Amino acid sequence: MPGTAFLAQNSKGGIAVSGKREDYISWDEYFMGVAILSGMRSKDPNTQVGCCIVSQENRILSMGYNGFPAGCSDDVFPWEREASKALDSKYLYTTHSELNAILNYKGGSLVGAKLYVSLFPCNECAKAIIQAGIKEVIYDCDKYADTASVLASKRMMDAAGVAYHQYKRSGREIRFEL
Numbered sequence: 681m682p683g684t685a686f687l688a689q690n691s692k693g694g695i696a697v698s699g700k701r702e703d704y705i706s707w708d709e710y711f712m713g714v715a716i717l718s719g720m721r722s723k724d725p726n727t728q729v730g731c732c733i734v735s736q737e738n739r740i741l742s743m744g745y746n747g748f749p750a751g752c753s754d755d756v757f758p759w760e761r762e763a764s765k766a767l768d769s770k771y772l773y774t775t776h777s778e779l780n781a782i783l784n785y786k787g788g789s790l791v792g793a794k795l796y797v798s799l800f801p802c803n804e805c806a807k808a809i810i811q812a813g814i815k816e817v818i819y820d821c822d823k824y825a826d827t828a829s830v831l832a833s834k835r836m837m838d839a840a841g842v843a844y845h846q847y848k849r850s851g852r853e854i855r856f857e858l
């Protein structure tokens with residue numbers, strides 16, 4: 681009956697009576713999915729972290745993943761975790777996904793933005809998040825929760841009024857060919 685279908689709210693096989701798909705991904709799935717996809721760009725053999733910064737209006741503002749600064753070749757700088765000399769390990773050279781996403785943003789202010797990240801931010805990224813004015817962090821993994829870095833990160837974000845909560849995995853799997 682024309683003119684009445686849009687009033688119906690019930691789903692029928694993933695399609696609303698109005699004709700709208702109902703199995704579309706949620707905002708949280710979308711932004712965490714983009715963060716995880718960004719992390720897949722990382723050349724780090726051990727840790728791939730991705731980040732997606734979003735406005736309060738759910739517009740994607742920036743993305744990032746862990747890697748070396750521009751001009752510091754992935755084929756020349758070291759990826760080792762444990763080298764005999766600090767200069768030969770990755771830690772002095774890598775930029776984390778959150779800092780990269782903040783630095784990649786050329787649009788002006790990130791004040792009030794939300795940050796999706798696949799791993800809880802370290803203390804250095806927490807400083808950048810706070811100073812950028814980001815107000816909410818949605819993280820997936822928190823496997824370093826007991827480390828001084830993450831404890832310091834939470835201490836600073838608590839003091840600065842940056843809210844953080846863990847992403848609730850939906851269990852949905854998405855596969856597509858690239």
Ligand SMILES: [Zn+2]
Pocket residue numbers: 776777778801802803804805806
């Ligand atoms: Zn970090």
